[in-house]
Structure formats: C-alpha cells, structure tokens
Amino acid sequence: MSGLNAAQKEAVHYVDGPSLVLAGAGSGKTRVITQKIAHLIHEKGVQARNIAAVTFTNKAAREMEERANKLLGDGQGKGLLVCTFHSLGMRLLREEHKAAGLKQRFSILDSTDTFGLVQQLYGTTDKQLIRKAQSVMSLWKNGLLDPEQALAQAQSEEDAQIARLYRSYEATLKAYQAVDFDDLILKPAQLLKMNADIRDKWQNRLRYLLVDEVQDTNACQYDLLKLLAGPRAMFTAVGDDDQAIYAWRGATLENLRQLTEDYPQLKVIKLEQNYRSTLRILQAANRLIENNPKLFTKTLWSEHGAGEPIKVVSMNDEEHEAEQLAMMLSGHRFERRTKYGDYAILYRSNFQARVLEQALRKHRIPYVLSGGQSFFERAEIKDVMAYLRLLVNADDDPAFIRALTTPKRGIGQKTLEALGEYAGERGISLFEAVFETGAESRLNSGMMDALRTFCTFINNLEDRAQREPAGALLTELLKTISYEEWLYDQNDERGAQARWQNVLDFVKWMGEKGEEDGQNLLDLTQKVALITMLDRQNEDSAPDAVQLSTLHAAKGLEFPHVYLIGCEESILPSFSDGEGRELTDERLEEERRLMYVGVTRAQRSLTITHCKKRRKARDMVTCFPSRFIKELKLEADDHMPDETPNLSPKDRLGALKDLLTKSKSG
Numbered sequence: 001m002s003g004l005n006a007a008q009k010e011a012v013h014y015v016d017g018p019s020l021v022l023a024g025a026g027s028g029k030t031r032v033i034t035q036k037i038a039h040l041i042h043e044k045g046v047q048a049r050n051i052a053a054v055t056f057t058n059k060a061a062r063e064m065e066e067r068a069n070k071l072l073g074d075g076q077g078k079g080l081l082v083c084t085f086h087s088l089g090m091r092l093l094r095e096e097h098k099a100a101g102l103k104q105r106f107s108i109l110d111s112t113d114t115f116g117l118v119q120q121l122y123g124t125t126d127k128q129l130i131r132k133a134q135s136v137m138s139l140w141k142n143g144l145l146d147p148e149q150a151l152a153q154a155q156s157e158e159d160a161q162i163a164r165l166y167r168s169y170e171a172t173l174k175a176y177q178a179v180d181f182d183d184l185i186l187k188p189a190q191l192l193k194m195n196a197d198i199r200d201k202w203q204n205r206l207r208y209l210l211v212d213e214v215q216d217t218n219a220c221q222y223d224l225l226k227l228l229a230g231p232r233a234m235f236t237a238v239g240d241d242d243q244a245i246y247a248w249r250g251a252t253l254e255n256l257r258q259l260t261e262d263y264p265q266l267k268v269i270k271l272e273q274n275y276r277s278t279l280r281i282l283q284a285a286n287r288l289i290e291n292n293p294k295l296f297t298k299t300l301w302s303e304h305g306a307g308e309p310i311k312v313v314s315m316n317d318e319e320h321e322a323e324q325l326a327m328m329l330s331g332h333r334f335e336r337r338t339k340y341g342d343y344a345i346l347y348r349s350n351f352q353a354r355v356l357e358q359a360l361r362k363h364r365i366p367y368v369l370s371g372g373q374s375f376f377e378r379a380e381i382k383d384v385m386a387y388l389r390l391l392v393n394a395d396d397d398p399a400f401i402r403a404l405t406t407p408k409r410g411i412g413q414k415t416l417e418a419l420g421e422y423a424g425e426r427g428i429s430l431f432e433a434v435f436e437t438g439a440e441s442r443l444n445s446g447m448m449d450a451l452r453t454f455c456t457f458i459n460n461l462e463d464r465a466q467r468e469p470a471g472a473l474l475t476e477l478l479k480t481i482s483y484e485e486w487l488y489d490q491n492d493e494r495g496a497q498a499r500w501q502n503v504l505d506f507v508k509w510m511g512e513k514g515e516e517d518g519q520n521l522l523d524l525t526q527k528v529a530l531i532t533m534l535d536r537q538n539e540d541s542a543p544d545a546v547q548l549s550t551l552h553a554a555k556g557l558e559f560p561h562v563y564l565i566g567c568e569e570s571i572l573p574s575f576s577d578g579e580g581r582e583l584t585d586e587r588l589e590e591e592r593r594l595m596y597v598g599v600t601r602a603q604r605s606l607t608i609t610h611c612k613k614r615r616k617a618r619d620m621v622t623c624f625p626s627r628f629i630k631e632l633k634l635e636a637d638d639h640m641p642d643e644t645p646n647l648s649p650k651d652r653l654g655a656l657k658d659l660l661t662k663s664k665s666g
C-alpha cells in the first residue's frame with residue numbers, strides 16, 4: 001500500500017459498497033484502480049477471475065493490466081479481466097450468443113464497414129449525409145431506442161427517413177449475423193435485463209467491478225455496468241467530470257449524477273493532490289476549467305515546484321509550425337538530455353498530423369502516431385480480413401462480396417445482383433445461395449461453377465483453420481489467391497510494396513498472437529475488430545519515439561514534455577462537429593474540457609502553438625489564437641520563481657558527444 005496518500009488509501013480500502021472517486025487530472029485515480037485490484041486479491045481473498053476492470057481505450061486497458069500484474073506478482077493475476085467496455089461486451093455476447101439469437105461466430109463490423117452498409121441502404125454517396133445518419137442511429141441505439149420507437153418519435157421527415165433506414169440497417173445486420181460496435185454494449189445489456197439466469201451467472205462471476213474514466217460512459221454502458229453490478233453493487237468507479245470529452249458519442253455527464261441517485265449508499269471520495277504536473281501547469285489548467293460551470297467542486301494542489309513557464313509560440317502557418325516544432329524539440333532534447341519518448345505532440349484533429357509527420361521525418365525524429373487511421377482500417381488489411389471474416393461467418397455478405405471480388409475472379413456485378421436477388425427472396429445469405437439448385441436457373445453455368453469453386457475453397461479453409469496454426473495458414477491463403485500480384489497490378493511499385501509490407505506485418509502479428517494465446521485463426525479474427533494500430537505497436541518493444549496523438553486518444557496518459565499545437569479559434573475550439581452544426585455553449589464547454597485534458601497531460605513542460613495563417617483548400621486564411629489561451633491567464637504565472645534545469649558539466653559533455661555522433665552518422 002506504499003505510494004498512496006490518505007484519501008487514496010481510503011478509496012482502496014473501502015469495499016463495503018459502491019464507491020465513486022471523483023477527482024481532477026493527475027490525482028492518482030487510475031493508480032487507485034490498480035492498487036485496489038491488488039488489495040482485493042491480496043488482502044480480501046477475492047479471486048482474480050472474479051474481478052473486472054473496465055476502461056476506455058485498448059491502450060489504457062493494456063497499461064492498466066501491466067501495472068496490475070506488476071503489483072500482483074507471478075501468476076496471481078490469472079483470469080483477471082482488464083478490458084474496454086466493448087471487449088467485455090464481446091466476451092459476454094460470445095458466451096451468450098444463443099440467447100442473443102446469434103451464432104457463436106458472429107461478425108463484428110467496424111465503422112468503415114457500417115459506412116459502406118449505410119451508403120448502400122440509404123442509396124446515397126453523400127458522405128456528410130451518411131455520417132449524419134450513422135451518428136443519429138448510433139445515438140438512438142445508445143439511448144436504447146429501437147427503430148419503431150425512433151420512427152414514432154421522429155419530428156421531421158428527415159428523422160423519419162433515418163428511422164426507416166435504421167430499421168433496414170438492423171434487419172440487414174441480423175441477416176449477416178453481424179453486430180456493430182454499439183451492439184457490443186447494447187445487446188449484452190439487453191440480455192442481462194431480459195434473462196435472469198444470464199444475469200445471475202454474470203453477477204456471480206464478476207463480483208467486483210472497477211471502472212476508469214466513468215465520466216465518458218454513455219447511457220448504455222452505464223446500464224451494462226448497473227446490470228453487472230446487480231443488487232450487491234460492489235464497484236469502484238473513478239472519473240473526472242472536467243475531462244468528459246465524448247458527449248458527441250452520446251456520453252452523458254448525467255450518468256455521474258444518476259450514479260448518486262441510483263446508489264444512495266454511494267461513498268464519494270475526492271482526491272485533491274496532483275502528482276503529475278508542475279504548479280504552473282496545474283494552476284493554468286485550473287484557471288482554464290473555471291470557465292466551465294461546475295458540476296462538482298474540486299480543488300487540486302501539488303507539492304511540485306513552480307516549474308518552467310508555459311510557452312505560447314505564434315507561427316506563420318502550419319508548415320512553419322511543424323518545422324519550428326521539430327527544431328524546438330530537437331533543441332530541447334539536446335539541452336535536457338531527454339529521450340524522444342518523453343515528448344508528446346497533441347492536436348485536436350487528425351489532419352493536423354500530416355504536415356507534422358513530414359517535418360519530423362525530414363529531421364529524422366522518430367515518432368509514433370496514435371488515434372489516427374487504424375492499421376486495421378487499411379484497404380489491404382480489410383481485404384485479407386474479408387477472407388477471415390468469411391471463414392468465421394459465412395453469412396457475412398459484405399465479407400463475401402469483398403473476398404469474392406478481391407482479386408477479381410471474373411464474376412461481375414450482374415452475377416452478384418442475380419445471386420443477391422435470389423438470396424433475398426429466399427432469406428438466406430449469398431454463400432448459402434451458391435449451393436442451392438434454385439440459383440442455377442438465374443445464373444449461367446460458368447458463373448455458377450466459379451462461385452462454387454470459391455465457396456468450396458472457403459469451406460476447406462474453414463475446416464483447416466480450426467486446427468492449423470494461424471500464421472502458416474494465412475500465408476498459404478495469400479499465396480493461393482495471389483494477393484501480392486494483385487497488389488502490384490492495382491498500385492504503383494512503391495504503393496504496392498508498402499501495402500504488401502503491411503500485409504506481412506499483419507500475418508506475422510496474427511501468427512505470434514496465435515502462438516501466444518493458443519488461439520486459432522477464427523478466434524483471432526473476432527478479436528481483430530476491436531484492436532487498433534496502437535496496440536500492435538506497443539507489442540513490439542516500444543521504440544524511443546515522440547508520441548503524436550489526438551487529444552481524445554491522449555486521455556489518461558502523461559508525458560514529461562507536451563506540445564499542444566494548432567490552438568486556434570475554429571480548430572480548438574473546433575467550430576464544426578462534422579455535421580455542420582454550430583458551436584453551442586455545450587459544445588464549447590466540451591472543447592474546453594478537451595483543452596484541459598491536453599494541458600493536464602504535461603508533467604514538466606508545456607508549449608502551446610498557434611498559426612497566424614493556415615491553408616484551407618487553395619487559400620491561406622487568417623487564424624486567431626484560441627480563446628482558451630487567454631483563459632489560461634498565463635500572466636498569473638509571472639510571480640512564480642522560474643526553475644531552470646540544472647545540467648551538470650558532465651551532462652553537458654555527454655550531450656555534446658551525442659550531438660557529434662549524430663551529426664556524423666547523419
């Protein structure tokens with residue numbers, strides 16, 4: 001129990017009922033969770049497999065698992081469940097698939113897949129419209145509204161149209177034996193609600209629940225949590241209302257208030273000491289967030305010194321910003337003898353990373369990117385995944401079409417339409433339709449043969465996939481379909497090379513994962529949908545590299561030195577929400593919380609940059625510094641003593657040598 005203050009100890013020791021730790025950034029909330037896991041196992045005799053800790057991102061889950069296992073020592077954490085809400089939901093759904101009306105090997109569609117599906121059902125190619133429909137349906141789903149209720153509630157013709165789309169979307173998913181990400185939460189919650197046996201079983205299994213970042217749970221996740229906790233209500237939730245940044249995905253701060261209502265016996269514990277940041281950073285963050293209405297009052301103090309002043313740097317444009325950043329970072333690293341891994345560059349939106357990446361590459365600064373396009377969303381990976389998904393679930397029509405036509409097998413759109421029509425009339429999947437005699441009259445016999453050859457090929461693979469090692473089988477599959485050649489046909493040399501390398505990385509990763517966990521290709525495939533590139537990177541021994549991340553993806557993390565870039569009106573706060581809605585007070589508050597998350601990631605130094613101009617399409621537009629910079633009230637720091645870093649003569653010599661070898665090798 002070392003390394004905890006009195007309030008943290010209280011939170012860790014309290015196991016008589018539900019508790020909520022409500023505290024600001026860097027106050028050790030996540031630390032309470034990991035320590036509490038150890039406490040439950042070591043002191044309270046709770047079995048590891050009866051404990052579940054839930055957090056928001058895969059990365060956070062992995063980090064928490066590592067920390068917990070370190071505390072627990074050899075083998076004691078066996079069976080401990082540390083995961084995201086989504087993977088918890090998937091586990092439950094896989095085990096209870098029958099009750100959910102799904103086969104055990106259902107497909108999981110990610111947002112790219114569902115985008116394609118909505119596009120097809122809605123009959124439009126207007127991306128904005130599709131995204132809007134997706135987000136409205138998702139909000140309905142998360143608000144536990146079914147298509148009929150949504151239709152009944154519709155206020156406008158547009159709403160009604162989306163509600164009808166929602167109906168066919170749901171029917172299609174069912175026909176495909178597929179679920180989307182929202183279903184991974186929604187369906188388990190419904191199962192637990194409707195089915196007492198399943199509820200008892202899971203409540204008995206997960207006897208203690210711990211939830212990190214509870215401020216970002218949506219209504220559905222909260223429901224799931226409540227159902228799992230049951231009347232015993234043995235859980236610890238930790239969170240910070242000032243860091244709620246997922247309202248756009250339906251997360252609601254209302255849940256925090258609801259928690260106090262649903263559990264009158266809830267013990268609320270506040271943590272007030274910040275262990276992460278220097279006083280300057282902490283106080284600036286506090287001044288910023290004071291501009292938001294308070295839900296709960298919190299005070300944060302720190303024993304750390306004032307630290308160095310927060311820098312605000314004005315740049316000409318985004319190229320200048322990126323270039324300067326690379327120079328500043330190199331200089332800083334040289335002067336302080338730090339590692340690249342001590343730095344994070346954070347930004348509001350993914351597009352900001354592009355120019356930055358170029359500059360970092362030019363200056364040979366190693367970096368890793370997170371929160372960007374997932375590795376698994378790349379076209380070549382999705383191609384390979386289509387085959388795997390089809391092995392797992394032959395009813396997965398989108399996977400069927402993608403695999404069948406990649407590479408082309410001489411089967412054209414007309415044939416697919418005829419097959420689709422027949423399958424639709426019979427209410428079966430495309431795969432099944434191929435083997436029905438009834439389909440023969442609709443298609444010419446050459447096509448029929450080609451289709452059957454393909455399906456037999458898949459059937460054989462499926463059989464082998466249950467027994468043979470994942471890596472070898474995958475390699476063979478790629479060879480059989482001549483995927484490498486196909487890539488070279490479709491892309492220029494460099495593009496093909498890069499894509500093929502990604503595929504090889506993927507095969508290697510699947511092979512290793514399969515050996516590690518003793519899982520076959522089919523088991524692995526279901527998991528892939530929930531994994532992001534970041535997890536993959538973390539598995540290779542983490543390289544010393546600067547972290548590039550969106551603010552959303554940086555939640556819960558900390559870095560010695562942080563650069564917060566593009567702090568301009570219309571970027572942070574962002575004026576548009578992707579659907580053309582304007583900046584309301586509520587959204588402004590959420591943007592402010594996002595800035596607060598960014599500022600509070602920094603431990604020792606914080607540099608904020610903004611551009612005077614920025615390229616928009618073909619024009620250079622004038623930009624203004626973010627209002628949030630003013631709200632940090634940095635003048636207030638002026639009376640604080642500056643602490644310049646002390647470099648001993650020896651360090652300086654070392655730094656100089658470093659630079660010399662670098663300039664030689666470069």
Ligand SMILES: Nc1ncnc2c1ncn2[C@@H]1O[C@H](COP(=O)(O)OP(=O)(O)OP(=O)(O)O)[C@@H](O)[C@H]1O
Nearest residue numbers: 003004005024025026027028029030031275276556
């Ligand atoms: N009692 C303590 N003594 C020393 N260091 C601590 C203590 N509690 C927490 N820390 C350290 O402070 C830092 C912040 O802790 P942690 O990440 O748990 O905070 P948090 O409240 O979860 O922050 P966030 O809101 O950003 O998620 C970590 O480096 C952690 O190891």
Ligand SMILES: [Mg+2]
Nearest residue numbers: 029030212556
């Ligand atoms: Mg945390």
